[in-house]
Amino acid sequence: MTFYKSTVAYDGTDFQGFQRLGTSQRTVQGALEAGLRRIGWTGSSLTAAGRTDGGVHARGQVVAFELEWRHDCVSLTHALNSRLPSDVAIWHTEVAPQGFHPRFSARSRRYSYALIASPQPDPLRERYAWRVWPRPDLAAMQEEASILPGRRDFAAFGRAPIPGGHTNRTVLTARWDGLGDRMEFVIEADAFLQHMVRRIVAALIGVGLGRKTPGVLQDLLDHPGGRWEGPMAPARGLCLEAVTYEQDAGGAAASAEQGA
Amino acid sequence: MTFYKSTVAYDGTDFQGFQRLGTSQRTVQGALEAGLRRIGWTGSSLTAAGRTDGGVHARGQVVAFELEWRHDCVSLTHALNSRLPSDVAIWHTEVAPQGFHPRFSARSRRYSYALIASPQPDPLRERYAWRVWPRPDLAAMQEEASILPGRRDFAAFGRAPIPGGHTNRTVLTARWDGLGDRMEFVIEADAFLQHMVRRIVAALIGVGLGRKTPGVLQDLLDHPGGRWEGPMAPARGLCLEAVTYEQDAGGAAASAEQGA
Numbered sequence: 001m002t003f004y005k006s007t008v009a010y011d012g013t014d015f016q017g018f019q020r021l022g023t024s025q026r027t028v029q030g031a032l033e034a035g036l037r038r039i040g041w042t043g044s045s046l047t048a049a050g051r052t053d054g055g056v057h058a059r060g061q062v063v064a065f066e067l068e069w070r071h072d073c074v075s076l077t078h079a080l081n082s083r084l085p086s087d088v089a090i091w092h093t094e095v096a097p098q099g100f101h102p103r104f105s106a107r108s109r110r111y112s113y114a115l116i117a118s119p120q121p122d123p124l125r126e127r128y129a130w131r132v133w134p135r136p137d138l139a140a141m142q143e144e145a146s147i148l149p150g151r152r153d154f155a156a157f158g159r160a161p162i163p164g165g166h167t168n169r170t171v172l173t174a175r176w177d178g179l180g181d182r183m184e185f186v187i188e189a190d191a192f193l194q195h196m197v198r199r200i201v202a203a204l205i206g207v208g209l210g211r212k213t214p215g216v217l218q219d220l221l222d223h224p225g226g227r228w229e230g231p232m233a234p235a236r237g238l239c240l241e242a243v244t245y246e247q248d249a250g251g252a253a254a255s256a257e258q259g260a
Numbered sequence: 261m262t263f264y265k266s267t268v269a270y271d272g273t274d275f276q277g278f279q280r281l282g283t284s285q286r287t288v289q290g291a292l293e294a295g296l297r298r299i300g301w302t303g304s305s306l307t308a309a310g311r312t313d314g315g316v317h318a319r320g321q322v323v324a325f326e327l328e329w330r331h332d333c334v335s336l337t338h339a340l341n342s343r344l345p346s347d348v349a350i351w352h353t354e355v356a357p358q359g360f361h362p363r364f365s366a367r368s369r370r371y372s373y374a375l376i377a378s379p380q381p382d383p384l385r386e387r388y389a390w391r392v393w394p395r396p397d398l399a400a401m402q403e404e405a406s407i408l409p410g411r412r413d414f415a416a417f418g419r420a421p422i423p424g425g426h427t428n429r430t431v432l433t434a435r436w437d438g439l440g441d442r443m444e445f446v447i448e449a450d451a452f453l454q455h456m457v458r459r460i461v462a463a464l465i466g467v468g469l470g471r472k473t474p475g476v477l478q479d480l481l482d483h484p485g486g487r488w489e490g491p492m493a494p495a496r497g498l499c500l501e502a503v504t505y506e507q508d509a510g511g512a513a514a515s516a517e518q519g520a
Binding site for chain 1: 269270271317319341346347348349351380381382383384386387388499
């Protein structure tokens, strides 16, 4: 038996999230495990870097599993891909380092959130982006996001994955980019609280639309007990882009290349 | 009653083509007519520029219908969009010119065909493109496509829409563009035979992959009774981009702007 690490991409639209829930629900984990079983996997559960919600996409989810496989990692990727539905795919497989765990060994996660600033519904683009109109002010959102990097208590934007767990997280980068009617927010942190990115994006867009006062993020983070009471940005704009590990040569850059 | 002309966009994946077939099949026409009925339409059938196949997308389909409507065209577009499923949308509505018919008044149609040249399955891009590997030679496909413009008998690439109808068509432009791993073929003609674009694309890619001899298109078009015996490119890469009319100021350019 060898322990493998795979990078996984998926269109989350038709999945009820990553985590296997039961036989009646379609999940990414369920699809991956069914594919693995067809090439001889006898495990009970694969492990993953993050449990993305229903509708959230990924280009850089990381999973690990033990398997008896007589060929190389490239042929394992191909064998598995030919047994997966069209909305999930393995992008890379390697032998996992000693003691590797996709979640606990992770040093950081990077998510993107895609917006389309347009008054016009677009059936060919809204599967992977949130359409917003009027056009949010990109510079105002950029300015508001610039206070995010650093270690802070993010309780205002989500709850701990384990009851009673702490809510301190370290944001490494948070920036907006825009081209034409498309805007993208990229945020990297050591880890995220549940729904944290979607709440932060909603707050930033609130500022970009002039519906929230600039400084709202700082205020919520500075006040103990502060809580974002507004809505969450919808799942379809969110994508798990990469998970980085201590042992990655070049860190985030190496993960980005896998997905390129 | 006023006669309206609307530009329609759709994600064709979950439709069994444009044309209404029966109550059990999901079609774009069926979805549009159901939406129209909810704002008071009492017609029996709308008219459309083209009957796209199942899985084919559109950013520039054109439909026409008679409706009693007391407000302006922008509010008609909004009212209709709020009653359509998320995979179909109206992009523009105007009062149709006297004697207008979306199909018979059309001067030309423009289609795009999107390719991804990659060995790696991509669940987030393959809904709207055909993935091909190895990488086709863009210059060879460009060269092969350059013989297409002009009036010719295209019987080798499709049959007439009406039994016994002629198969002469005038191709106005046919060109490939590429950026990174993405390639796009754009073809405009007065009209197309059924499956003509998907067969031409398959032949061009055959040349681009070195599996067909350069000049294969010219040979098939020059020989009476010649027929493309290879496969068709799959529907998901194909998109009806625009239909142009005599009365359009600026022709193709005006239609392109609607979709921008």
